[in-house]
Structure formats: structure tokens, C-alpha cells
Amino acid sequence: MNLIAWPLIVSLLSGALCLALWSLPTWQRRIGLVGSGANLIIALLLFQRVWGDGVQVLHIANWHAPFGISLVADTLSAVMVLMTATMGLSVHFYSWFCMDRDMEKYGFHALFHFLLMGVYSSFLTGDIFNLYVSFEIMLIASFVLLALGNRRAQIEGALKYMALNLFGSFLFLGGAGILYGIVGSLNMADVAVKLSTVDNPSLTTSLALIFLIAFGLKAAVFPFFSWLPASYHTPPSAVSAIFAALLTKVGVYSLMRFFSLIFVQNQEFTHEIIATVGLLGMFFGVLGAMSKNELRRILSFHSISQIGYMVFAFALMTPLSVAGAIFYMIHHSIVKSNLFLISGTIHRAFGSYHLNRIGGLYRSHPLLSAVFLISALSLAGLPPLSGFFSKVFLVKASFVVDRPGAVFIMLLVGMFTLISMTKIFDKGFWRPLSPEHKPVPLDESKAAYVGMMLPIVFLSGLTLAMGLFAPYVFEVFLRAAEELIEPTQYLQRVLGGVD
Amino acid sequence: MQTTLALLSGVVFACGVFLLLRRNMVKFVFGLALISQAVNMAIFTAGGLVRHKAPLIAPDQDTLALGAADPLPQAMILTAIVIGFGILAFTIVLILRTYEVFGNVDIDEVRAVDR
Numbered sequence: 001m002n003l004i005a006w007p008l009i010v011s012l013l014s015g016a017l018c019l020a021l022w023s024l025p026t027w028q029r030r031i032g033l034v035g036s037g038a039n040l041i042i043a044l045l046l047f048q049r050v051w052g053d054g055v056q057v058l059h060i061a062n063w064h065a066p067f068g069i070s071l072v073a074d075t076l077s078a079v080m081v082l083m084t085a086t087m088g089l090s091v092h093f094y095s096w097f098c099m100d101r102d103m104e105k106y107g108f109h110a111l112f113h114f115l116l117m118g119v120y121s122s123f124l125t126g127d128i129f130n131l132y133v134s135f136e137i138m139l140i141a142s143f144v145l146l147a148l149g150n151r152r153a154q155i156e157g158a159l160k161y162m163a164l165n166l167f168g169s170f171l172f173l174g175g176a177g178i179l180y181g182i183v184g185s186l187n188m189a190d191v192a193v194k195l196s197t198v199d200n201p202s203l204t205t206s207l208a209l210i211f212l213i214a215f216g217l218k219a220a221v222f223p224f225f226s227w228l229p230a231s232y233h234t235p236p237s238a239v240s241a242i243f244a245a246l247l248t249k250v251g252v253y254s255l256m257r258f259f260s261l262i263f264v265q266n267q268e269f270t271h272e273i274i275a276t277v278g279l280l281g282m283f284f285g286v287l288g289a290m291s292k293n294e295l296r297r298i299l300s301f302h303s304i305s306q307i308g309y310m311v312f313a314f315a316l317m318t319p320l321s322v323a324g325a326i327f328y329m330i331h332h333s334i335v336k337s338n339l340f341l342i343s344g345t346i347h348r349a350f351g352s353y354h355l356n357r358i359g360g361l362y363r364s365h366p367l368l369s370a371v372f373l374i375s376a377l378s379l380a381g382l383p384p385l386s387g388f389f390s391k392v393f394l395v396k397a398s399f400v401v402d403r404p405g406a407v408f409i410m411l412l413v414g415m416f417t418l419i420s421m422t423k424i425f426d427k428g429f430w431r432p433l434s435p436e437h438k439p440v441p442l443d444e445s446k447a448a449y450v451g452m453m454l455p456i457v458f459l460s461g462l463t464l465a466m467g468l469f470a471p472y473v474f475e476v477f478l479r480a481a482e483e484l485i486e487p488t489q490y491l492q493r494v495l496g497g498v499d
Numbered sequence: 500m501q502t503t504l505a506l507l508s509g510v511v512f513a514c515g516v517f518l519l520l521r522r523n524m525v526k527f528v529f530g531l532a533l534i535s536q537a538v539n540m541a542i543f544t545a546g547g548l549v550r551h552k553a554p555l556i557a558p559d560q561d562t563l564a565l566g567a568a569d570p571l572p573q574a575m576i577l578t579a580i581v582i583g584f585g586i587l588a589f590t591i592v593l594i595l596r597t598y599e600v601f602g603n604v605d606i607d608e609v610r611a612v613d614r
Contacts, residue, residue, distance in 0.1 A: 129575055136582045143589055147596070155597050156609050159524070162593065166531060166586060167519065173579055174512075174538040180572065181545025 003046045004058040004071045007081055007120040010039050015113035025104040029096060032109035036089040039116070043078075043085035050078040051476075055483070055493040057126070065126070065494050066190035072126035074490055075480035076326060080123040080253055083330050086462075087245040087337055088116050090455035094341050095238035097451035098348060098443075103148050103236065111148070115141035115242070122250045126494055128176050128186045131254065135172065135218070139165055142247060145239050146231060157231035164227040168217030175210040182207070189494035192261045192487070201266060208263035208270045215258065219251025221274075221311055222281035225304045229288065232303070233296035233353070237344025240296060244303060245337035249329055252310050256325070260317070260484040271315040278312025279409050281305065286416040295343040295353040295428070298420060299336065302379065305413055306332045313394045316401050322481035324393030327474060331378070331386040331466060338375045338459040342368065345452050346428065351440030355424065359433030367453060369429050371460040376425065378463045380418035386466035393474070504544040512537035524594045524604045531590060535583035539576045546572025 014035025018028040050056055050073050058071040073081070092112060099108055118138025125131050147158040180186055182203065183194040198204060213224070220228040228248070232240050255274070263270055285305030292298045306328070313325035343353060345368060350358045362369045378385035391414060398406045433439065466473055483489060511533050518530030549568040556563055594604060601609050 129578070133578065133582070136586070140585065140589065143593070147593060150596070150600075152600055155593070155600055158593060159597060159606070159609065162590065163519070163527065166590075167534070169586075170534050170538050174541050177538065177542030177572070177575070178545045180542070180575070181547065184569075186571075 002056065002058045003042060003049060004056055004073050004124055005060075006042045007039050007046070007085070007124070008117055010035055010042060011113045011117035011120060014038075015110045015117065018110035018113065019107065022107070025101065028104065028109040032112060033089075033092055033096065035113055036085070036092040036116075039120075040085040040089050043082040046073060047078040047082045050075055055489050057493050066185045066187035069130050070126035070187060070189075070494055071124045072189075072490065072494055073124055074483050075476065076253070076256070076484060077123050079326065079330065079476065079480055080249070081120060083249075083333055084116065084119050084123065084246060087242065087333055088112075090459055091238055091242045091245070091337065091341070094241070094344075094452055094455045095236075097448040098236070098344060099238055100149065100236060106148055108145070108148065111141050111145050112242070115145060115246075117141075119246050119250055123253060126188050128179065128188060128191065130186075132169070132173055132176055135169060135250070138247070138250065139169065142243065146235050146243075148239075149236065151234070154234040157234035161227045161231035164217055164224070168214045168224075171210055171217070172214035175207060175214060178207055178210070187494070188257070188261055189487075189491045193491060193495070195262060196265070204263065205266045205269060208259070208266070209273075211258055211263065212255070212270065212273065215251050215255040216277070217251070219248050219255060219311070220281075220304055220307055221251075221255075222277040222284065222304075222308065225281065225285070225307075228303060229297060229300040232300040233294060237296070237340055237347060241337040241340035241344070244299070244340050245333040248303060248307055249333055252307060252314075252325075252329060255311060256314050256322070256484060259314070260322070261487050261490070267317065271317060275312050275315035275406075278308045278310070278315060279406060281308030282312065282413045283308070283409055286413045286420070289420050290416060290423075293355045295346065295355065295358075295424065296340065298424065299339050299343065302417060302420070303332075303336060305417065306336070306379075308413075309390075309394060309410065312406065313397060316397055316403075317485060318397055318401060319478060319481045319485060320393060320400060321397030322484055323474060323477040324390060324397050326477040326480055327386075327393060328390040330477075331390045331463065334459050334462050334466070335375050335378045335387065338456060338463070339372070339379065341452070341456050341459070342372050342375065345449070345456065348442050348449075348452075349439065349444075350433075351442055352437075355427040356434070357437045357439075358428045359431050359437075360429075362429040363432075367457075369425075371453075371456050372429070373425065374460045374464060376421035377418075378467070380421050381414045382418070384464075384467045386463045386470070389467055389470040389474070501544060501548055504540060504548070508537045508540035508544060511540065522606050524597065524606055527606075528587065528590055528594060532583075532587055535579070535587070539579055539583075542572050542576055542579070546575075 014031055017031050021027045056073040060069045118134050121134035143162055147154055183191050185191050217224045282305050285301050289298050289301035310325045310328050313321045346358055347353050378387040381387040381391040395407050515530045515533030518526045546569050552567045554563055554567045554570040598604050
């Protein structure tokens with residue numbers, strides 16, 4: 001049995017069932033969680049299959065490539081699906097204990113699964129137009145999730161998020177149309193083969209730039225990031241956490257896929273641009289983060305800086321650097337989403353995300369302090385956590401291609417990240433709460449606190465494990481990177497018609 | 500014909516971008532609608548324009564006759580129109596909601612208090 005379509009089917013079914021049980025929020029919650037759990041099992045099986053047999057292909061309705069829509073899972077896709085399923089289950093479990101009952105009533109669980117369906121489908125599709133449709137599924141679900149709850153800040157955030165992302169979608173759609181006009185195909189593998197024979201560098205390069213802007217907008221790459229800090233701090237923290245884990249990663253993944261498979265003709269130009277915006281994003285993102293005093297705003301700005309690392313490393317296009325970029329992507333999903341979950345727990349205890357209105361957590365919540373410290377230090381890149389190794393690979397890769405300036409910026413940004421994390425730890429955890437700010441706890445039940453801590457501790461353990469077993473994990477990413485740079489197996493399996 | 504349509508799609512896109520950059524969010528919605536139409540037109544044009552040759556396979560044939568119109572861009576546009584319609588509906592609701600909450604559709608006036 002071919003497993004590729006199952007993550008999509010399970011999310012679609014769970015989402016639809018949740019909609020059908022509109023008036024029974026408790027059942028929605030149960031079905032939602034069962035669906036997320038089932039997807040994790042499927043993702044593990046899919047990964048095992050891909051690891052054993054190589055690239056998996058499913059031609060939908062048996063219309064062979066390039067005529068039908070193909071779903072393709074290579075190592076990178078399988079890793080991303082596994083990451084999505086893990087984050088989906090963790091965040092869904094967390095939301096069980098803290099989600100507003102009103103939001104659950106208005107379809108939180110259904111939207112969550114539709115969002116995941118869009119993400120899975122983006123990671124697994126081998127068709128450009130299908131990728132556009134997946135983006136739209138994901139976007140619509142995320143718009144509603146962002147605005148659900150109807151607070152003023154959420155509406156403001158949703159407007160900005162929507163405006164820029166929709167513009168990106170239309171650019172992508174237009175680009176897909178022009179690409180179809182050039183090569184007459186939409187299957188990624190087929191387009192890659194046919195575009196390599198097109199001898200019109202100015203056309204292909206400008207088309208590549210359209211796609212670069214479209215994916216750059218989704219991934220919050222340097223000049224296009226303004227929607228991210230304007231919106232990520234507004235929804236409930238479970239929603240922020242799943243956004244931080246997945247949405248920008250879909251943009252980075254698509255960028256990697258397109259610029260390693262399709263647009264590889266003019267690398268000195270296109271990949272140099274990607275590297276430059278990566279470095280700029282790294283630097284300006286962290287500067288933005290240092291100027292903020294609200295937990296989730298700080299975290300959002302750090303996302304921009306971390307996305308910079310990923311796209312920069314990818315743009316170097318050596319197996320080591322691309323594997324480093326993938327390592328960074330997985331590490332960042334786990335850690336950043338965990339930090340958002342932790343900030344949600346803090347918000348629950350103090351009724352605020354602002355650093356001046358929280359304090360003394362080190363004394364009152366020792367376990368929370370420990371897991372925050374693990375995630376924060378991992379984000380900054382201290383050994384033996386996953387953030388350290390992702391930076392080690394990137395630094396090494398940059399030295400190999402002789403870019404010492406980039407290494408300098410990376411390490412400088414790492415230090416700034418550490419400073420910014422220290423600021424949170426100092427103000428929120430060590431310093432006692434100043435007497436003029438009374439905490440307004442939202443909910444003080446012990447059981448809910450324990451329930452919320454479970455996924456947080458699990459994710460902290462994951463970043464620790466990724467650091468401790470870095471060589472083994474890296475081996476997986478190295479294979480994914482080699483498949484990206486030399487996509488012969490991908491092309492063969494998709495176009496060869498051999499299942 | 501191809502050139503005319505290409506230019507037209509460019510002009511419509513430019514008008515859409517101009518409207519997107521307005522502060523008034525109602526204009527923003529119109530801009531969005533224009534851009535989505537411009538993109539559809541671009542797909543249609545890029546897919547190749549063929550006159551008087553419907554993509555129908557003759558009863559005694561197995562494949563399309565040479566030089567027939569390509570039906571795929573139209574299928575893509577149809578999908579894009581449906582998606583664009585859904586997005587437009589959501590945008591309008593969101594802007595209506597903004598007007599109810601903030602009493603204004605000027606993007607500069609939409610500032611949440613809790614920042």
C-alpha cells in the first residue's frame with residue numbers, strides 16, 4: 001500500500017468529522033487528537049519506507065507523470081512530514097488544556113486539521129499547480145485561525161498577514177502560468193527536465209526571481225518579512241506555535257525544492273541573491289528582536305533571523321550546507337514552537353506577555369525555567385543542544401566555500417540571540433515581579449499546567465536528543481541534501497512510471 | 500492578440516498594485532480582485548492563444564488534432580477563479596469586521612491598543 005496520500009486523507013477526514021460534529025466540542029477535541037496521533041504513525045511509516053526504498057511516488061488516479069498529479073516523497077519530504085506530524089501532535093495536545101472553549105466551538109480543531117492538510121500536501125506534491133492549491137488551503141485555514149477569537153490585535157494582525165501572503169500567492173500563480181507557457185508542463189520533474197533545454201537565460205532568470213519573491217514572502221525572507229512580526233504575537237499561543245513551526249518552513253521548503261530542481265541554470269546570480277538576503281535577514285531580524293520587550297514579538301523577530309540562516313545555507317548548494325539548512329529547519333521548528341508554547345504557559349500564569357509584567361518564574365516555576373533555558377540556549381546555539389550543531393555545520397560549510405564574512409555574521413547573530421534570550425531569562429525568570437504589576441492569572445488548575453508541560457518537556461527533550469545524536473540525525477539530512485543536489489533518482493522515479 | 504492581452508494583463512496588474520497600496524481597505528479589496536483577474540489573464544495568454552480549434556478529439560481519432568487549443572490553462576484558471584473567489588469573500592468579511600471593531604477602514608487607523 002502506498003502511504004503518501006494518507007497524511008492528506010487523515011487530516012481531511014478528521015477536519016471534516018470535526019465540522020460534522022459542530023455542536024459537540026468535546027468530540028471534536030477527541031477526534032482532532034486521534035487524527036494528529038494517527039498522522040504521526042503514518043509519518044513514521046512513510047519515513048521508514050522512504051529511508052528503505054528511496055523516493056516514493058503516487059500518480060493520482062493512475063494518470064502517469066507528466067499528465068496527472070503526482071505525489072512524491074523523497075527524504076526531504078519525508079523528514080518534513082515527520083516534523084509536521086510531531087509538531088501537530090504536540091501542539092494539538094497542548095491546545096487541549098489551554099484553548100479557549102469559545103474558539104473550540106467555532107471550529108478550532110477542524111481548521112487545525114485543514115491547516116495541516118495544506119502543509120502535508122505542500123511537502124508531498126510533485127506538481128506546481130497542486131502546490132499553489134496546497135498553499136491556498138493552508139492560507140485560508142491560517143487566516144481564519146489567526147482571526148478566530150476576534151480581539152482587536154488579532155484583526156490587525158490578520159489584515160497584514162493576509163495582504164502580503166495573498167500578493168505572494170498571486171505572484172506564484174502568475175509565475176506558474178508563465179512557466180507553463182514556456183515548457184507546457186506543471187509536473188516539477190518534467191518541468192525540470194524540459195526547462196534545462198530552454199535556451200533563454202533572461203526569461204528563466206526573471207521567472208526564477210518571481211518565484212523567489214513569491215516563496216520569499218511565504219518564508220519571511222529578508223525584505224518581505226514584515227507580516228510575520230505583525231501577526232504572530234496576536235493569536236492564542238497554541239496557534240502561534242503551530243504557525244511558527246510550519247508556515248514559514250513551507251516557504252523555505254518550496255524555495256529549496258524549486259531552486260535545487262527547477263531553477264539551477266543561473267546559480268551564480270539567483271543563488272547569490274538568496275545568500276545575500278539570507279545574511280541580511282539574519283542580521284536585521286536579530287536587531288528587531290533585541291529592541292522588543294514582549295515575549296512573542298521577540299520570538300517572531302528571531303524567526304526572521306533564523307530563516308536567514310536556512311536560506312543562506314541552502315544557497316551555498318554544497319551537500320554539507322544544504323544538510324545544515326535542513327538540520328536548521330527541523331531544529332528551528334521544534335525550538336521556536338516550544339518557546340511559543342512556553343510563552344503561552346507564562347501568559348496563563350501572569351495574564352501578560354510583556355517582560356515588565358512577568359517575573360520571578362525561576363522561583364515559582366522551576367520546571368518551566370529549566371525547559372525555557374534548554375530551548376533558549378538551543379536557539380542561541382549552545383552545546384550540546386541541536387542549535388549548536390546546526391550552526392557548526394553552517395560555519396563549516398561556509399568555510400569550505402571560503403566565505404569567512406558570512407561566518408562572522410552568523411556568529412555575531414548567534415551572540416545577539418544569546419543576549420536577547422538572556423534578557424528574557426533575566427527579566428522574566430530571575431527578577432521578581434515589580435510590585436506595581438499585579439499578575440492576573442487566567443487559570444490556576446494544576447492538572448492543566450501538568451498537561452501543558454507534557455508537550456513542552458517532550459519538545460525540549462527532542463532538541464536535546466537532536467544535539468546528542470547529531471551525527472546520526474545529520475546522516476539523514478545529508479542523504480536528503482544529496483538527493484536535492486543530484487535529483488536523478490527523483491526524476492527517474494517520477495517520470496519513469498515505475499511504482 | 501497575444502501582445503494586446505499581455506499588455507492588458509500588465510496594465511490591470513499595475514492598477515491592482517496601485518489599489519493595494521491605498522490606505523483605504525475597500526480599495527485594497529478591489530486591488531486584490533484586479534490582480535487575481537490579471538494573473539488569470541496572464542495564464543490564459545501564456546498558455547497560447549488558438550482560434551477556432553476546440554480541443555475535442557474527433558470520434559475516429561485517439562489524440563487531439565495538431566494545433567488544437569490547450570484546455571489545461573482554462574482548467575487552471577477555473578480553479579484559480581474559485582480559490583480567488585473564496586479568498587475575496589474572506590477578505591471582505593475581515594474588512595467588514597475591522598470596520599465594526601475599529602469604526603474605520605483606513606489601515607493607518609487600525610491599531611490595536613495592546614501592543
